[in-house]
Amino acid sequence: MRIGVFICHCGENIGRTVDCPSVASACANFSGVVHAEDYKYMCSDPGQNLIKQAIKEKNLDAVVVGSCSPHMHEKTFRKACSDAGINPFLVEMANLREHCSWIHDDVPSATRKAIDLVRMLVEKVKFNEPLIPIRVPVTKRALVIGGGISGIQASLDIANAGYEVVLVEKEPSIGGHMSQLSETFPTLDCSQCILTPRMVEVYQHPRIKLVSYSEVENVEGFIGNFSVTIRKKARSVKDELCTGCGLCVQKCPIKKVALSDFDEGLATRPAMYVPFPQAVPNIPVIDRSVCTYFKTGKCQLCKKVCGREAIDFEQQDQLIKEDVGAIIVATGYKLYTIDKKPDESMIKGYGEYGYGKFKDVVDGLQFERIASASGPTSGEMLRPSDKTTPKKIVFIQCVGSRDESKGFSYCSKICCMYTAKHAMLYKHKVHDGEAYVFYMDIRAGGKNYDEFVRRAIEEDGVKYIRGRVSKIYEENGKLIVKGEDTLAGVRVEIDADMVVLATAMIAQNDSVKLAQTLSVSYDKYGFFNESHPKLKPVETSTGGIFLAGACNAPRDIPDSVSMASAAAAKALVLFGSDVLEREPVVAKVNEATCAGCFYCQKVCAYNAIEQKEIKDRQGNVIKVVAYVNSGLCQGCGTCNATCPSKSVELLGFKDDQIYAQINSFAEVF
Amino acid sequence: MENEKFEPKIVAFVCNWCTYTGADLAGTSRLKQQTNARLIRVPCTGRIDPVFIIKAFEKGADGVLVSGCHPNDCHYNTGNFHARRRWIFFRQLLDFVGIDSSRLYFSWVSASEGKKWVDVVDGVINSVREKGPFNGYKKLNKEIEIPVK
Ligand code: FES
Numbered sequence: 001m002r003i004g005v006f007i008c009h010c011g012e013n014i015g016r017t018v019d020c021p022s023v024a025s026a027c028a029n030f031s032g033v034v035h036a037e038d039y040k041y042m043c044s045d046p047g048q049n050l051i052k053q054a055i056k057e058k059n060l061d062a063v064v065v066g067s068c069s070p071h072m073h074e075k076t077f078r079k080a081c082s083d084a085g086i087n088p089f090l091v092e093m094a095n096l097r098e099h100c101s102w103i104h105d106d107v108p109s110a111t112r113k114a115i116d117l118v119r120m121l122v123e124k125v126k127f128n129e130p131l132i133p134i135r136v137p138v139t140k141r142a143l144v145i146g147g148g149i150s151g152i153q154a155s156l157d158i159a160n161a162g163y164e165v166v167l168v169e170k171e172p173s174i175g176g177h178m179s180q181l182s183e184t185f186p187t188l189d190c191s192q193c194i195l196t197p198r199m200v201e202v203y204q205h206p207r208i209k210l211v212s213y214s215e216v217e218n219v220e221g222f223i224g225n226f227s228v229t230i231r232k233k234a235r236s237v238k239d240e241l242c243t244g245c246g247l248c249v250q251k252c253p254i255k256k257v258a259l260s261d262f263d264e265g266l267a268t269r270p271a272m273y274v275p276f277p278q279a280v281p282n283i284p285v286i287d288r289s290v291c292t293y294f295k296t297g298k299c300q301l302c303k304k305v306c307g308r309e310a311i312d313f314e315q316q317d318q319l320i321k322e323d324v325g326a327i328i329v330a331t332g333y334k335l336y337t338i339d340k341k342p343d344e345s346m347i348k349g350y351g352e353y354g355y356g357k358f359k360d361v362v363d364g365l366q367f368e369r370i371a372s373a374s375g376p377t378s379g380e381m382l383r384p385s386d387k388t389t390p391k392k393i394v395f396i397q398c399v400g401s402r403d404e405s406k407g408f409s410y411c412s413k414i415c416c417m418y419t420a421k422h423a424m425l426y427k428h429k430v431h432d433g434e435a436y437v438f439y440m441d442i443r444a445g446g447k448n449y450d451e452f453v454r455r456a457i458e459e460d461g462v463k464y465i466r467g468r469v470s471k472i473y474e475e476n477g478k479l480i481v482k483g484e485d486t487l488a489g490v491r492v493e494i495d496a497d498m499v500v501l502a503t504a505m506i507a508q509n510d511s512v513k514l515a516q517t518l519s520v521s522y523d524k525y526g527f528f529n530e531s532h533p534k535l536k537p538v539e540t541s542t543g544g545i546f547l548a549g550a551c552n553a554p555r556d557i558p559d560s561v562s563m564a565s566a567a568a569a570k571a572l573v574l575f576g577s578d579v580l581e582r583e584p585v586v587a588k589v590n591e592a593t594c595a596g597c598f599y600c601q602k603v604c605a606y607n608a609i610e611q612k613e614i615k616d617r618q619g620n621v622i623k624v625v626a627y628v629n630s631g632l633c634q635g636c637g638t639c640n641a642t643c644p645s646k647s648v649e650l651l652g653f654k655d656d657q658i659y660a661q662i663n664s665f666a667e668v669f
Numbered sequence: 670m671e672n673e674k675f676e677p678k679i680v681a682f683v684c685n686w687c688t689y690t691g692a693d694l695a696g697t698s699r700l701k702q703q704t705n706a707r708l709i710r711v712p713c714t715g716r717i718d719p720v721f722i723i724k725a726f727e728k729g730a731d732g733v734l735v736s737g738c739h740p741n742d743c744h745y746n747t748g749n750f751h752a753r754r755r756w757i758f759f760r761q762l763l764d765f766v767g768i769d770s771s772r773l774y775f776s777w778v779s780a781s782e783g784k785k786w787v788d789v790v791d792g793v794i795n796s797v798r799e800k801g802p803f804n805g806y807k808k809l810n811k812e813i814e815i816p817v818k
């Protein structure tokens with residue numbers, strides 16, 4: 001092998017503490033090195049030309065550059081060398097700057113260390129092999145999981161850019177939490193009015209395939225090439241036949257059989273239902289757990305009235321497969337519901353607020369339904385217990401948020417704003433009513449947000465009290481709220497008619513399961529993790545999978561929408577090329593020595609190792625060996641270290657490459 | 670033994686994503702450290718074969734440091750967990766083959782812990798300096814060569 005060594009001074013950065021010329025001349029004596037030189041700025045154009053020239057003149061076939069960190073300029077030097085005809089994987093970099101000159105003062109010992117660092121990589125490069133980047137084709141279709149505002153936005157953006165989208169929603173209708181809201185801050189425009197046109201747009205879009213009442217069951221493959229299995233839950237209605245006339249829903253005889261999820265348990269719905277009138281798709285679902293036919297075998301009234309013969313009691317869950325190149329996760333959040341739907345692991349406290357016990361203690365989403373024109377009270381401000389107008393209402397912020405001992409340590413971010421909105425909505429409807437807000441801090445960062453809160457206080461006369469509530473109890477039809485005003489230093493007691501708790505935004509119940517299906521990481525609360533908190537906020541740890549909205553962290557509508565557009569843009573970047581190039585640093589199996597123990601398969605975090613049958617000429621299986629799917633392999637090398645027979649090796653970091661470095665210690669130091 | 674003059678030879682196996690980058694940060698922050706350590710960059714601690722460590726001692730290292738991402742932070746999700754599990758077994762083996770296992774050091778150093786990296790490296794160097802040169806393996810070689818009477 002003919003190796004060239006190039007030592008960079010990096011101006012003074014390396015040269016000041018490392019005697020570069022003597023490093024170069026020491027390296028010239030290493031076996032295999034036929035050329036060694038030093039230069040002021042190796043990464044500059046003249047520096048790179050120097051390398052290219054030496055490659056040609058000295059007929060080099062491998063290069064070691066002693067300069068800055070490979071994280072800085074590995075690409076630069078690999079490119080320069082490959083321009084001159086050397087395979088980029090025959091180029092190694094010794095880190096003489098970050099790992100030597102910048103951290104040492106003593107010139108002789110730093111110089112000695114620099115020589116060692118180069119020597120180690122000269123030994124390594126002798127065992128490097130030319131590698132060719134892996135090229136994989138890109139399926140230019142996206143899967144969006146979750147049909148809330150984030151999923152809707154991402155789907156529309158991708159579809160409008162000209163690519164197909166499969167939008168999976170687990171509920172019977174898209175729309176998510178935003179469809180439940182009455183009005184939105186900070187403009188107080190009606191939520192449904194701005195959302196429903198988008199829902200319809202999704203439905204009518206020729207490039208969006210909406211798969212509602214369905215869940216993602218399995219995901220295989222890798223960036224650009226995912227194969228997704230979706231479970232289409234049995235609706236008991238054939239969606240291709242149903243026109244959404246709604247006759248079956250009207251005729252369903254068991255009217256008030258279940259609590260409406262859409263109305264947050266404040267209203268009831270029949271066994272056959274559409275979650276809300278503007279639902280998209282407007283196709284009903286039979287709730288089999290309460291339907292008379294499924295319980296007794298009699299009724300079938302819906303089937304009789306359906307002119308399209310769309311009712312199918314025998315319908316089964318269906319598994320459908322979709323091939324996509326990118327996945328956007330937009331599964332949103334749920335509210336910390338404390339006692340309403342007990343969820344043991346999540347619930348620690350707040351029994352003292354009587355939530356779930358006192359009918360007039362409600363959460364934020366329930367209040368949205370009460371305030372909403374499409375809600376159970378048609379927008380009239382009536383409390384749940386006796387349907388009277390509350391004259392005094394108390395809002396409590398940070399219930400479950402910012403309190404490790406009783407809930408979650410994070411801030412749910414949107415509650416300050418929606419509580420101000422709630423108080424305003426209340427005051428706009430009940431002019432003589434009194435609204436109190438207990439808060440810890442007011443966090444109203446955002447365009448026109450603080451102004452909005454000020455408006456609630458100054459124009460609408462909402463009374464803000466800084467402090468916590470310690471107890472709520474019922475007395476003579478009133479809810480007695482006991483708390484503390486920490487600014488005035490006094491105890492307060494309010495005899496309220498209704499209490500609204502701004503409970504924390506938490507991750508969906510099944511988020512961890514979905515994260516595991518997608519192999520993306522999640523935090524201790526079950527929110528999906530972004531790949532980098534600042535520079536890669538919508539990417540996940542898995543290539544080709546992006547995040548949008550509140551499934552990543554509590555987030556309001558504008559932020560969710562921008563994140564969704566960002567995620568869509570990332571998917572579109574992927575779709576911008578026909579093939580993806582990946583670093584060929586992947587594991588490879590030596591089939592001759594592989595004994596088929598499959599320890600490698602067990603330790604692989606990416607399911608990249610498959611079993612491959614080796615057959616003789618008659619087609620009999622002689623043995624089963626490991627096979628690495630290089631599309632899935634991420635190149636960690638855990639299999640390599642685990643293999644007892646050393647039959648799987650990580651290209652670029654093979655055993656002999658690392659031993660070569662270690663062996664050079666005999667001379668090193 | 671002229672222990673004052675003894676300068677320990679330390680080999681550090683570090684993962685590319687956390688510790689190598691943390692060491693880079695120590696550099697960009699100009700945090701000074703002793704010159705005794707030589708780094709070998711591997712993609713992940715999961716890649717480190719225990720035999721690498723024996724080999725390093727055999728080739729004259731007085732101490733070996735293994736460092737990667739903090740648990741749960743591994744760029745490859747679980748590589749460092751596999752590595753950790755491996756070391757638990759490996760330590761005992763090390764004493765068995767005649768290498769003082771207290772000369773093997775582990776640490777988790779993230780990409781943002783430049784200062785911690787310096788402390789770890791200097792700590793290892795100082796601790797090995799105190800122990801003196803590692804002659805165990807060389808002695809072992811001799812025992813094999815000269816049969817016991
Ligand atoms: S990448 Fe750092 S330990 Fe796995």
